[in-house]
Amino acid sequence: MTEPNAIDAGEDDDTSESDDAELPRDVVDEVERLTRLERTAVDDNEATAYEQRRDDLLDEHDFTSRIRDDEGDDVLVLHPEEWHEDGVIRTDRIEDIDRAVEIPLEGTGDPDDWDDVEAHNRDLVATVREAHGEVHGDNAATLADFAGNHYAKPIESLTGDELGEFRTEYFVRNAWPSEKQQKMIDESIELVFEAAGERVPERRF
Template sequence: MTDLPTDVTEEAERLTRLARDAVDEAEAEAYRTERDDMLAEYDYTARIRNDDTGDVLVCHPVDWVDDGVIRPERVDDIDRGVERRLSGPGDPDAWAEIDAENRAVVEAVTDAHGETHGANAELLADFMGNHYAKHISDATPAELAEFRDDYVPRNAWPTEDQQTVLEESIRLAVEEAGGRVPET
């Protein structure tokens, strides 16, 4: 029995996010195929589970499945399954760590791109940490749209300069954090 290495789990999550954000269906399928081929090397498979709080990537041994359905009698050790949240709230218990990492992004954006972009990055850090308990790098397109269209106008009172460069600031912050802003 081989457990799934952490780096493989992280890559499966990254490829799944890329597939979800892809504009072109062929590109999305290529990411899913790459993920599935990588997991197959460890005799694992993946699926997306939708629950009340969002989507979850579930990676588990292929021998748990029969005809596309997980058979409980085949689950020998539930710890061999791996779940990664793809949408919805993050881990509120890790808020301090998440906030510290998001603040480091703010500092890096400010140092590299100036105070206006830094102020917008700080608004994004506040939003992602307080509303979703998530890293800036894990922001979904829907969360970024909520930030831009709802949160900033209603809660942030940005300066005119901040409003002018908001889209670029979002891109800079997400990229600085190691994430990817999907093309619209």
């Protein structure tokens, strides 16, 4: 049996960006998004649903996925289905290793960086809670959970698409918000960015 690391794409991740890539950029992005949602789902049914949606999307392109442990950091690896036989990767079927796509799932990859990001985001939460009350504070805390656990980045660095993912999927399905929280979430997002001294990017939701 071949060691998985022997056939995974190496350090060059540019294959997912190339114009002639087998997996379109939007498919790779969606596969990554669904994988991250699966990993943070609050129950098994939700996780299974995300996993199934990801697998169905990859099936449309004759690809499959697995998680590889790269020195303690998880990496999502996408392979052509034809490389597999009975669940085992056959190296004799691999003609071009660059057909594989690797996606790091551990954010910054540096625990110290993650701690700094987490501390920064929690400071924003505390600022919002003190200035605007518990409901906005709770919403800010949920946004901090999302920014840290999904992307390991400061809240104000979230893109419009990432905020859309938070607002329409994570907040609704993972946070169990109260009615007041749901009514005030858009204002809460504005207040967090205001506390960070930034403007909210254009959001798609």
